[in-house]
Amino acid sequence: MAANDQECRVPLKLLIDEKNKRVIAAEANKDFVDILFSFLTFPIGTIIRLTNNQPMPKISTCMNNLYKSVENLSVNHLCTENCKSILLNPRNPCIEDCLKLKVKIDDSVSNKYFKCSNDNCSNMSWLVNVKCSCEGKTSKEIFSDVRNPTNDYFGVFIKGGIEFIISDDLRVLPGSPISLVQLFSDLGYNHMNQIKEMFVEVGKEEILRLLTCSLISKSPLTEVFMNKQAIVENMNIMSIEPKISQVFADLHTVDSSKINLKLVLSTSRHKILYAEAKDSFVDFLFSFLTFPIGSVIKALNGISGLGCIDNLYRSVADLESQWFSFSSYQNRLLNPGVAPKHKCQNELLPILVELPDHKLIDPRDVSGGSSEFGRFTMSPSLFIVSNNLEVKPMCSTSSFGILKDQNVTFFDIEEKVISIGKAEAALTRSSSALTEALSFFVNTQKEERD
Numbered sequence: 445m446a447a448n449d450q451e452c453r454v455p456l457k458l459l460i461d462e463k464n465k466r467v468i469a470a471e472a473n474k475d476f477v478d479i480l481f482s483f484l485t486f487p488i489g490t491i492i493r494l495t496n497n498q499p500m501p502k503i504s505t506c507m508n509n510l511y512k513s514v515e516n517l518s519v520n521h522l523c524t525e526n527c528k529s530i531l532l533n534p535r536n537p538c539i540e541d542c543l544k545l546k547v548k549i550d551d552s553v554s555n556k557y558f559k560c561s562n563d564n565c566s567n568m569s570w571l572v573n574v575k576c577s578c579e580g581k582t583s584k585e586i587f588s589d590v591r592n593p594t595n596d597y598f599g600v601f602i603k604g605g606i607e608f609i610i611s612d613d614l615r616v617l618p619g620s621p622i623s624l625v626q627l628f629s630d631l632g633y634n635h636m637n638q639i640k641e642m643f644v645e646v647g648k649e650e651i652l653r654l655l656t657c658s659l660i661s662k663s664p665l666t667e668v669f670m671n672k673q674a675i676v677e678n679m680n681i682m683s684i685e686p687k688i689s690q691v692f693a694d695l696h697t698v699d700s701s702k703i704n705l706k707l708v709l710s711t712s713r714h715k716i717l718y719a720e721a722k723d724s725f726v727d728f729l730f731s732f733l734t735f736p737i738g739s740v741i742k743a744l745n746g747i748s749g750l751g752c753i754d755n756l757y758r759s760v761a762d763l764e765s766q767w768f769s770f771s772s773y774q775n776r777l778l779n780p781g782v783a784p785k786h787k788c789q790n791e792l793l794p795i796l797v798e799l800p801d802h803k804l805i806d807p808r809d810v811s812g813g814s815s816e817f818g819r820f821t822m823s824p825s826l827f828i829v830s831n832n833l834e835v836k837p838m839c840s841t842s843s844f845g846i847l848k849d850q851n852v853t854f855f856d857i858e859e860k861v862i863s864i865g866k867a868e869a870a871l872t873r874s875s876s877a878l879t880e881a882l883s884f885f886v887n888t889q890k891e892e893r894d
């Protein structure tokens with residue numbers, strides 16, 4: 445590993461239309477494509493954390509609101525202080541692989557762990573001072589082995605036997621003159637003299653901008669390398685006003701075995717004003733931050749509608765399995781799942797969970813258990829969830845204040861209790877509502893940009 449990530453750069457050849465200041469495509473080797481593919485393993489919480497300081501439009505209002513809600517939440521409402529760390533700084537599920545990337549933008553990707561202070565105990569955590577079941581605490585810094593490829597032919601996720609062509613909207617194809625001609629003519633270019641070559645070296649700053657642009661734009665390469673502003677009119681965003689009301693409005697059934705949610709509605713406006721939620725529902729909402737973007741796209745059947753990240757996802761699915769370093773890597777990128785000790789007990793969506801690592805202590809469990817604890821917020825507690833997923837503890841805000849904010853007449857307020865079951869319970873209405881909830885969660889860019 446290099447001592448300074450800042451200095452690591454990977455080469456990229458851009459094919460540009462100088463006249464229109466546009467990147468038509470790029471040619472790159474495995475090192476750059478590995479970095480692009482690694483975007484799919486980034487948890488939503490990580491993406492928000494990394495891109496928040498960028499002078500760019502926010503990826504989604506809801507994602508940011510949820511993230512901010514966790515930031516602002518007093519530790520008293522959480523099982524342990526570490527719950528905040530898991531949600532705001534979730535671990536990458538492919539951490540060992542991402543460590544080997546030539547340019548690393550996620551500083552939380554590390555092979556550093558803390559071993560239990562008890563010499564006879566081999567439990568550990570990625571966090572310091574986590575209580576162990578043996579009464580010890582994680583304190584001794586250790587580093588897990590990183591097995592670097594013995595041969596430069598092997599990349600992280602893919603092999604090095606080919607060059608790749610990457611379109612401006614992040615379609616990644618094995619390089620061949622014919623595929624390039626196809627791409628050029630699809631875009632209306634009919635002669636090579638319209639196209640110039642440009643060589644660049646890509647470092648941390650460009651990769652970070654590329655990550656943001658991959659989630660908000662249809663032409664990330666042009667935006668990053670030609671310094672163009674996001675082409676907003678190009679964006680494929682649902683034109684509907686995304687509100688929690690649209691997601692849950694049709695649900696009626698109440699079943700005590702499921703998670704119940706109390707919706708407060710305005711009868712005249714047919715609109716949900718806010719939701720009153722128990723800790724189990726809030727845990728479920730917060731768990732969105734731990735989902736890697738690849739698993740989100742998987743849960744949405746390949747269509748997140750975010751920027752052009754779906755093209756990247758499809759490229760992984762379409763690439764012949766022989767080009768992956770290990771055949772399992774293709775599926776791993778398409779559904780990375782949550783990292784160990786990140787699973788939510790009340791998970792309602794079919795999100796894959798990483799195989800349990802018995803030596804890892806669940807930092808959420810005050811008793812120091814090494815089994816899956818699966819909770820974030822203290823139970824029982826009640827929360828107010830706004831239409832845009834701002835979550836506040838009920839006790840932190842006065843009921844009168846909430847009513848005042850809504851500005852409705854008293855006879856106009858109605859209450860409705862709905863319950864939400866597990867999404868894998870086939871194609872019930874509630875499962876489609878949850879998928880919609882997820883889609884609504886990621887797809888709130890429009891408001892931010894209007």
Ligand SMILES: [Zn+2]
Pocket residue numbers: 560561562565566567576577578579580581
């Ligand atoms: Zn121990």
